[in-house]
Amino acid sequence: DIQLTQSPSFLSASVGDRVTITCRASQGISSYLAWYQEKPGKAPKLLIYATSTLQSGVPSRFSGSGSGTEFTLTISSLQPEDFATYYCQQLNSNPLTFGGGTKVEI
Amino acid sequence: EVQLVESGGGLVQPGGSLRLSCAASGFTFSTYWMHWVRQAPGQGLVWVSRVSSDGSNTLYADSVKGRFTISRDNAKNTLYLQMNSLRAEDTAVYYCARVFSDSSGRAFDYWGQGTLVTVSS
Numbered sequence: 001d002i003q004l005t006q007s008p009s010f011l012s013a014s015v016g017d018r019v020t021i022t023c024r025a026s027q028g029i030s031s032y033l034a035w036y037q038e039k040p041g042k043a044p045k046l047l048i049y050a051t052s053t054l055q056s057g058v059p060s061r062f063s064g065s066g067s068g069t070e071f072t073l074t075i076s077s078l079q080p081e082d083f084a085t086y087y088c089q090q091l092n093s094n095p096l097t098f099g100g101g102t103k104v105e106i
Numbered sequence: 107e108v109q110l111v112e113s114g115g116g117l118v119q120p121g122g123s124l125r126l127s128c129a130a131s132g133f134t135f136s137t138y139w140m141h142w143v144r145q146a147p148g149q150g151l152v153w154v155s156r157v158s159s160d161g162s163n164t165l166y167a168d169s170v171k172g173r174f175t176i177s178r179d180n181a182k183n184t185l186y187l188q189m190n191s192l193r194a195e196d197t198a199v200y201y202c203a204r205v206f207s208d209s210s211g212r213a214f215d216y217w218g219q220g221t222l223v224t225v226s227s
Binding site for chain 2: 031032034036038042043044045046049050051053055087089091094095096097098099100101
């Protein structure tokens with residue numbers, strides 16, 4: 001199985017900060033990497049797929065990059081509604097796997 | 107509007123069974139592969155199972171293989187997860203999710219709100 005390691009696990013930031021979350025895969029996953037945002041009591045929300053494609057309706061302050069085994073999610077200017085937990089997911093091979101999550105707190 | 111609504115969760119004793127349902131609306135259900143994902147209390151997301159659009163192709167996580175069965179009824183626009191021989195470690199919120207794909211890649215673009223399964227005596 002492909003392991004995804006997210007770092008950091010926890011991040012403390014302020015409104016307006018630039019935030020970067022890293023997701024490292026145990027083996028190459030091409031560009032089949034997605035990012036989700038999860039808020040308490042709500043279903044995960046797709047932000048980015050195929051490493052860098054912004055899902056429709058997602059603000060442009062979110063961006064993704066990377067290839068092979070190292071990927072990043074960047075929030076260019078953190079907004080109050082962005083405080084949440086973020087997960088990466090690989091869809092390159094079965095079983096599909098998620099990273100352990102990064103909690104972004106004030 | 108795309109909607110996925112799970113039901114069927116609840117409290118069950120170890121060794122017991124439950125069947126989860128996921129009612130889909132707002133899209134052509136029969137053309138999408140569907141997945142189940144779970145999240146134990148305070149933990150991360152874990153993929154559980156998937157089924158092809160016509161129901162003929164299924165796959166399971168090792169942790170549930172032989173105990174869980176995924177299926178679908180395209181006439182009723184409903185996805186199912188039959189869970190047998192339940193264990194305490196199966197306690198989680200279970201989400202159904204739709205997978206979409208385009209020329210760039212694929213991802214889970216819609217998720218249900220989740221249904222809580224608690225396995226305890």
